[in-house]
Amino acid sequence: MVSRDEIKHLGWLSRLELTEEEISKYALQIEKIIGYLDKLDSISLSEIEPIRSKKNISELRKDRIQPFKGDPLLSSKYRKDGFIKGPRLS
Amino acid sequence: MNQEFSAEEYISQILERIEKVDDKINAFIIVDSNGALEKARLIDKKVRNGEHAKDVGSLAGVAIGIKDNICTKGLRTTCASKMLQDYVPPYDATVIKKLKDDGAIVVGKLNLDEFAMGSTTEFSMYGSTRNPWNTSYVPGGSSGGSGASVAASECAISLGSDTGGSVRCPASFCSVVGLKPTYGRVSRFGLISYANSLEQIGPIGKTVSDVVMVMNSISGMDNNDQTTVDGETPKYSLQSNGNIRVGLLKEMVEGADPEISKCVYSAMDLFSNLGCRCEETSMKSIEYALASYYTIAMAESSSNLARYDNIRYGFDLSPDNYECNAYFAKVRSNFGQEVKRRIITGSYVLSSGYYGKYYLKAQKVRAILKQEIVSLLKTFDVLIGPTMPVLPFKFGEKIDDPLKMYMIDIDTVVANLTGIPSISIPAGFSKNLPIGLQIMAGEFQEQILFNAALLFESSANVQRSPDL
Numbered sequence: 001m002v003s004r005d006e007i008k009h010l011g012w013l014s015r016l017e018l019t020e021e022e023i024s025k026y027a028l029q030i031e032k033i034i035g036y037l038d039k040l041d042s043i044s045l046s047e048i049e050p051i052r053s054k055k056n057i058s059e060l061r062k063d064r065i066q067p068f069k070g071d072p073l074l075s076s077k078y079r080k081d082g083f084i085k086g087p088r089l090s
Numbered sequence: 091m092n093q094e095f096s097a098e099e100y101i102s103q104i105l106e107r108i109e110k111v112d113d114k115i116n117a118f119i120i121v122d123s124n125g126a127l128e129k130a131r132l133i134d135k136k137v138r139n140g141e142h143a144k145d146v147g148s149l150a151g152v153a154i155g156i157k158d159n160i161c162t163k164g165l166r167t168t169c170a171s172k173m174l175q176d177y178v179p180p181y182d183a184t185v186i187k188k189l190k191d192d193g194a195i196v197v198g199k200l201n202l203d204e205f206a207m208g209s210t211t212e213f214s215m216y217g218s219t220r221n222p223w224n225t226s227y228v229p230g231g232s233s234g235g236s237g238a239s240v241a242a243s244e245c246a247i248s249l250g251s252d253t254g255g256s257v258r259c260p261a262s263f264c265s266v267v268g269l270k271p272t273y274g275r276v277s278r279f280g281l282i283s284y285a286n287s288l289e290q291i292g293p294i295g296k297t298v299s300d301v302v303m304v305m306n307s308i309s310g311m312d313n314n315d316q317t318t319v320d321g322e323t324p325k326y327s328l329q330s331n332g333n334i335r336v337g338l339l340k341e342m343v344e345g346a347d348p349e350i351s352k353c354v355y356s357a358m359d360l361f362s363n364l365g366c367r368c369e370e371t372s373m374k375s376i377e378y379a380l381a382s383y384y385t386i387a388m389a390e391s392s393s394n395l396a397r398y399d400n401i402r403y404g405f406d407l408s409p410d411n412y413e414c415n416a417y418f419a420k421v422r423s424n425f426g427q428e429v430k431r432r433i434i435t436g437s438y439v440l441s442s443g444y445y446g447k448y449y450l451k452a453q454k455v456r457a458i459l460k461q462e463i464v465s466l467l468k469t470f471d472v473l474i475g476p477t478m479p480v481l482p483f484k485f486g487e488k489i490d491d492p493l494k495m496y497m498i499d500i501d502t503v504v505a506n507l508t509g510i511p512s513i514s515i516p517a518g519f520s521k522n523l524p525i526g527l528q529i530m531a532g533e534f535q536e537q538i539l540f541n542a543a544l545l546f547e548s549s550a551n552v553q554r555s556p557d558l
Binding site for chain 2: 002006007010011012013015016017018022025026029030032033034036037038039040043045048049050051061064066068070071072073074075076077081084085086087088089
């Protein structure tokens, strides 16, 4: 059972402001989706190792400076004195 | 390319075609007419100056459309989302750089389900793309614009991205050829991430040889994508021989529309007649593939989409007077319905107490699928089945029932979960709607895949160009 409170909480964790209507709709839909994912319970997996990335170690490339040509902040709308403006922290 | 038919004339014709048919199809989000014509003139100039074919590039003048989740320098890249409606990338994705170096001309950006989440292109802020074979029907997704534009001859080739079937589904629904390469064959640098352990960029074309041509341009190791594999980049060739061992996956045909199953069995007969050794075979773990896929895809999407805070790129909403969490929650509510649904479900399966129940199990199922496919591919060179278990359907038919929509990905997700390459090629029609044949091969065995696809294509001769 996926409750409206759970959806509200997950919405908050995901930083998504949800309307009352969305909360009700998602509670119903996500319950159905999770119900389907529960199919994973019907297969015996205790002996199985989960799949891993083929590369066992992280490969780091040489730390060479490659200057970026162009303006990386081209699409940020609120800028001041070469900085990006964001919302206040508290 | 010769001087009797200039790149400029060809690109002008392409642009006229887009002008004429795209009102009906809605494949393009942006058409870069000026940029494309300018590039065409540059190629013509090089040819006039007597440059050799190899200097103008193997794809000189070829019109290519790009799914709008792949970054193009200076050309808006929106993911069909309000969250990126004004995003102009300051760099080209590696695949774009490679295609441009080979002379290909980007004519525009193609429609998709928002952030590539969907199977019909109905979840786009720019409206649905329509199927060129019947505009009341969906073109498939999420690379619907990429499939429809090639079918409608609005570009010669296109790029899509395939996370759970997003290149192969529209290729099947639009009667064109679409490839999901082996994971690690093509750089994802500049592809806007949705589920990064599953997705690959892949080409769509009218023929197998078009797809091979693009793969010869975009494949290879990239320092900017740690998951691309080292070693020499293969040059794929066009060869077809009948000496292929073909396994038909029983579970896939059993679950499909009877007309589609019939078509896949006919494909197997054709392979037999062409000298291949064909056999029906079984892959039991397929039953669990979809649950594993959606668990992993949604978990990864919830973390990949966490970066959209509207500060570095986004739409116009001043952050002044907002506390940060309130601001983020407010702007992020502008994601579309399907994206929000996947982020929340992803957060659910990753939340404490559920990780072992869902995500870990999904990764274990993935390991079982991989074992089973590796073992099958010891007996067979290629595995075949339907690309899609259903025919293209009408708009709105599945949009209100997410689970019903997810179910149609059942046959395509196997290749993403196991990393193997898979191609969809036109196999026939039922009720005037296209059917695609899916062919899968072992990791990095694209050449075998192309051999089988070419063999089938040269004998099957299925229609590729709808009347529009």
